[in-house]
Amino acid sequence: MLRWTAIIVTSYLILFSKGRVTDLHLSNILIFIYLLSNVLLSFFPKRWFSNLKLFYPLVLFDTGVVSFGMYLSEKMTTDFYLVFFLIIIFASISRNFKLLMVIGGITALLYGVLLYSWGLFTKEESSSYTLRIPFIFIMTAFYGYIVQTLTKEKRQELTISEDKYRGLFENANDGIILLRNPELRIADVNREVEKATQYTEAELLQKDVFALFAPEEVEKARDYLKEVAEKGGGRTDHLSLMKKDGGSLEVDFSIKRIDLGDESFYQLIFRDLTEQRKLEKKIRESKRNLEAIFDGIRDQVSIQAPDYRILRVNRAVVENYQITFEKLINRKCYEAYFRRSEPCERCPVSVCIETKQPASSIMKLSGDHTTLQIFSYPIVDEKGKLLSVIEYVKDVTQEQRLQEQLIQSEKLAGIGVLASGVAHEINNPLSGIIGMAEIALEEEDPSKKKSYLTDILECGQRINEIVKGLRSYSRAAKKEEFGQVDLNGVLEESLKMVQLAIKARSVEVIKEFQASERIQANLGEIQQVFTNLITNAFQAMDGKGGKLVLSTRALEDFVEVKVSDNGMGIPQKYLNQIFDAFFTTKNPGEGTGLGLNIVYRIVNKYQGTIDVDSKERMGTTFTIKFPIWRAET
Amino acid sequence: MSRKILIVDDEEVIRKFLKIHLTKLGYEVQEAADGEQAIEQLGKDDFDLLICDVLMPKKDGWQVIREVKSNPKTKDIPVILLTAKNEDSDMFKGYDLGVNYYMTKPFTKAQLIYGLKLMFGETPGEIRA
Numbered sequence: 001m002l003r004w005t006a007i008i009v010t011s012y013l014i015l016f017s018k019g020r021v022t023d024l025h026l027s028n029i030l031i032f033i034y035l036l037s038n039v040l041l042s043f044f045p046k047r048w049f050s051n052l053k054l055f056y057p058l059v060l061f062d063t064g065v066v067s068f069g070m071y072l073s074e075k076m077t078t079d080f081y082l083v084f085f086l087i088i089i090f091a092s093i094s095r096n097f098k099l100l101m102v103i104g105g106i107t108a109l110l111y112g113v114l115l116y117s118w119g120l121f122t123k124e125e126s127s128s129y130t131l132r133i134p135f136i137f138i139m140t141a142f143y144g145y146i147v148q149t150l151t152k153e154k155r156q157e158l159t160i161s162e163d164k165y166r167g168l169f170e171n172a173n174d175g176i177i178l179l180r181n182p183e184l185r186i187a188d189v190n191r192e193v194e195k196a197t198q199y200t201e202a203e204l205l206q207k208d209v210f211a212l213f214a215p216e217e218v219e220k221a222r223d224y225l226k227e228v229a230e231k232g233g234g235r236t237d238h239l240s241l242m243k244k245d246g247g248s249l250e251v252d253f254s255i256k257r258i259d260l261g262d263e264s265f266y267q268l269i270f271r272d273l274t275e276q277r278k279l280e281k282k283i284r285e286s287k288r289n290l291e292a293i294f295d296g297i298r299d300q301v302s303i304q305a306p307d308y309r310i311l312r313v314n315r316a317v318v319e320n321y322q323i324t325f326e327k328l329i330n331r332k333c334y335e336a337y338f339r340r341s342e343p344c345e346r347c348p349v350s351v352c353i354e355t356k357q358p359a360s361s362i363m364k365l366s367g368d369h370t371t372l373q374i375f376s377y378p379i380v381d382e383k384g385k386l387l388s389v390i391e392y393v394k395d396v397t398q399e400q401r402l403q404e405q406l407i408q409s410e411k412l413a414g415i416g417v418l419a420s421g422v423a424h425e426i427n428n429p430l431s432g433i434i435g436m437a438e439i440a441l442e443e444e445d446p447s448k449k450k451s452y453l454t455d456i457l458e459c460g461q462r463i464n465e466i467v468k469g470l471r472s473y474s475r476a477a478k479k480e481e482f483g484q485v486d487l488n489g490v491l492e493e494s495l496k497m498v499q500l501a502i503k504a505r506s507v508e509v510i511k512e513f514q515a516s517e518r519i520q521a522n523l524g525e526i527q528q529v530f531t532n533l534i535t536n537a538f539q540a541m542d543g544k545g546g547k548l549v550l551s552t553r554a555l556e557d558f559v560e561v562k563v564s565d566n567g568m569g570i571p572q573k574y575l576n577q578i579f580d581a582f583f584t585t586k587n588p589g590e591g592t593g594l595g596l597n598i599v600y601r602i603v604n605k606y607q608g609t610i611d612v613d614s615k616e617r618m619g620t621t622f623t624i625k626f627p628i629w630r631a632e633t
Numbered sequence: 634m635s636r637k638i639l640i641v642d643d644e645e646v647i648r649k650f651l652k653i654h655l656t657k658l659g660y661e662v663q664e665a666a667d668g669e670q671a672i673e674q675l676g677k678d679d680f681d682l683l684i685c686d687v688l689m690p691k692k693d694g695w696q697v698i699r700e701v702k703s704n705p706k707t708k709d710i711p712v713i714l715l716t717a718k719n720e721d722s723d724m725f726k727g728y729d730l731g732v733n734y735y736m737t738k739p740f741t742k743a744q745l746i747y748g749l750k751l752m753f754g755e756t757p758g759e760i761r762a
Contacts, residue, residue, distance in 0.1 A: 420718075424688070427717035428644045431739035435650030438742045455646050506690035545691065 104140025108133045174271045179209055181257065181264035184225070196251075196272050198244035209268075214240040214248050221253075225266060228255045241270070250277045300393040303379075306353050306386050308332040308343060317393075333391065352376035352389045362396070371400045403601060407525060410598045418470075418531075421501025425466055429459035469496055484518040484629050485526050487561055491550050494530040502538045506545035515552040515559045520629040525602045532595045533563040533622050540567025540620060558608075558625040566619035575614060636681035636753065637661045641671040641697060642715060643689045647738075651684065654742055658749070668692025672700055675707050682752055687716040687723065695730065702731045711752045715740075 112133045169176060175193040177186060189204045197204070197212060213221045217239050224235045234256040241249040251270035258267050294301060295315040302313040310328050318325055321337070333349065334340040343350050348359035360375040375392040433456050440452035495509065519526070537548050549564040570578060577583045579600040584593035603610045607627050614620040638660045640651050645666075652662045663678065665671035669691045675683075683701065687694035694714065701707045711733040716723055724735050734748045750756055 424717040427738040428647065431717075432644065432646030432650065434739045434741060435654070436646065439650055439653050455649065459646055 100140060100144040104137050104144070107140070108137040111136055174269050175251075177204075177209065177212075177268040177270075179225075179266040179268060181229070181266055184209060184266070187265060196243070196249055196270070197241060212241055214242045224253075224255050228257055228266065232257060238273070239270070250274050299395070300391075302328075302333065302391050302393075304333050304349055304389045304391055306389070308334060308349065308353075310336060311388055348374050348376035349389050349391050352378050353386065356380060356384070356386050369397065370395060371397045403605075406594070407528065407598055407602065410528070410594045413594070418497060418501045422466060422470055425500045426463050429462040432456070432459040433463075466500060469500060482520055482522055485521045485523050486518050487515065487526070487552050487559055487626070488513040490523070490526050491530055491534075491552070491561070494527055494534050495550065497531055498534040498538055502535065507538060507541055508545075508547045510547065510549045512549065512551035512553075515554040517554045517559050517628045519559055519606065519626040521606050521626070525605070529599045529602050529624070530561075530563065532599050533624075536595065537563055537565035537567065537620070540565050540569070542567065546619075554628065555625070557628055559628055561624045561626075562621055563624075564619065564621040569616040569618050569620055570612070570614040571616055575612065578612065579610075635659055635661045637663070637679065638682045638684060639663050639665060639671065639674060639678075639680045640684045641665045641668065641689070641694070642684075642686040643667055644686070647686075647715075651745070654745060658746070668694070668697045671697050675701060675704075675710075680707075680710055682713065682749075683710050684713045684715060687714065687718065695726070698727075698730045698732060713748050713752065 115133075169188075170190050172190055172192060175196050176188075176190045177193055178188040179185065180187045186205050186207060186209055189201055193199075193204060194201055199207065210218045210221060220237075221239060224237065228235050234254055236252070236254040239251055239253040241251055243249055250273040252273050253268070253270045256267045256269075258265050294312075297314055298316055300314065300317040300320055302317050303311045305311055309330050310333050311330075313325065313328050317328065321328070323336075328336050334343050334347070338344055344363070346361050346363075348361050351357070351359035351361075356378045358375065358377045360373065363372045363374060364370075365372065373394045373396045375394070377390040377392070378386055379388045379390065380386055436452045436455045436459070440449050440456070443449045443452060491511070491513070534548070534550075541548070546566045549562065551562045551564075553560050574583075574585065578596050580593075581597040582593035583597075586593075600610060603624055603626070609625045611623045612620065613623070638655055640648050640655075640662060641664075642648050642651075643666055648664045648666070652664065655662045660682075663674055663680075665674050667689050671683075671685070672692065683697075685694045685697055694716075698712055698714070701710060701712065708731075712731065713734045713736060714727045714732045715736050715738060716727075717738040727735050734751055736744060736748060746756075
């Protein structure tokens, strides 16, 4: 608005000096152009004028148009021009409006004095000279105003843009310190610096920047600054700062030199790494723990990729194979461990790769007498994709040996029971022999004597049978090596032995042998299984008479054997305990509590299964399944 | 009138030589091959002595003795227990049930005579004869 007032006043001043507005004089056209151009310009966005390149030509253009108009009106003299241009130039340079107005005033006054001293006021056209004095002042005000307005606008824009950057600066997540170069005084800090160092901004601006570093790092920081100063560019590193309370602060530090106009700064940006460090430390610790656990496991643990490549092994593996870690990694496990060209048969890792389920199996190494139990466990990602397989190899040789010893000692205990049974069984014919011999000795009649001796012979033969049976049983029990075992034969043999030991002749034995398939096992152990089961069956019937059913039949891959009695049965509450070691309902000294446990162990050893079905006072049936032996397996 | 003895044993040869011995000693002898037979005969006849095996089919020796001792008609008949098991627990069990004498198989004629002497308070047949 003011601008327009100034323009209109100026125009009228010029026109007034001429006299008539209606004259189609060139100066009037120029004034018109001047007005029009200014009207047009008022439609251009303001920010165009913030640019000095545009502003100065505009000022020059305006000045030129006005001056030319004045010249044409023949009212101007050279000295006026001089003063006029000086003011314009001064106004353009100066941004101080007040000073400009003072100068304008003084100039107008001086000019007035000058005109007076020249005696121009007394002349005819004195009114035209008199008018020049306020004109100078008004022109000064006008240009001063324009310059100031534009400067203000520019300053406002600068303020907005500075606020913007200040906001970014203050709210940055990283601490930013500006150092003046070269005196290295802190020029500015943002809020993050205050937060991180616990100093206030005022305190920081008074502080030596190096006092912010941990004492041992000051030299390092100094070197970095020097390096940046000398070589330019930036520099990034880990440093630790010292907080106001003396605590240390791990930071990621970067130093850069920036030049802003004539001023040069160092920009120090740091990021608090304390939390990150803590996390990293936790991760490192947990990694170390896991590694220690992994290596601490005395059994061999290795991790395989789904293509059997070894990804990791623990120390036990390295020690066991006496090979370096590097030689195992990335090799296929079957090559590295077993020198095979393809995965091992029944390898639980293969099962795991196929099914993504944990698996286990027992492997007997052919070379040494080592028995390994191998467990596999899948590692899957959140989508269920198999990443790797943990293979856990346990040397169970010793365990196996202990188990065999346990089986053996139970067998011995069993033989003890058997022996007492057999002793009893032998005592009957032995009684006969002794009794009949005494009678025979007293008998005179040869025919009677002969009949007595025949009885003695019969008794002797019976004893012979018993001893023979005992011998074959103990031979089988001693047999260590594997072989193909005919279960029907074993059942017969076991039954015979048990019948020797337990006199329960009123027990009706029904044999339903339908399977002729054999199984691969140690004969003695299988005999032990059935001797124990048949003994239990007889004991369950407690000599009161009953029915024992022994049956075999072939299923698809298994031979199924059932030992069934109609004895007292097993109380429901004991059913899940009967296979436990040392579980017995017999009186102390009568049972070891190992019988069924050994049965269970042996059946398990041959990948068989055992199930029990029992009803109190109705009887018990044990169902055992062994895998059928086939020539090709 | 000679004394009447019942021999109960499932072992034929034992019954046979016991019968020969006892007959020679002047006793009247009857035999039973199992517990059930024994009870049957005890019901039919009066006996002066019962010689009984333990392990027998159908009814074992313990059951026979229990029934004998619980029956007022037969409870006073003395019992000699025959057993192939040489175990103290069996012996005590026998005495608890009221068995008078206990013989472990194999036994000799002399042991038998000693037992008979204890039962009847007299030296058996031969010596008497």
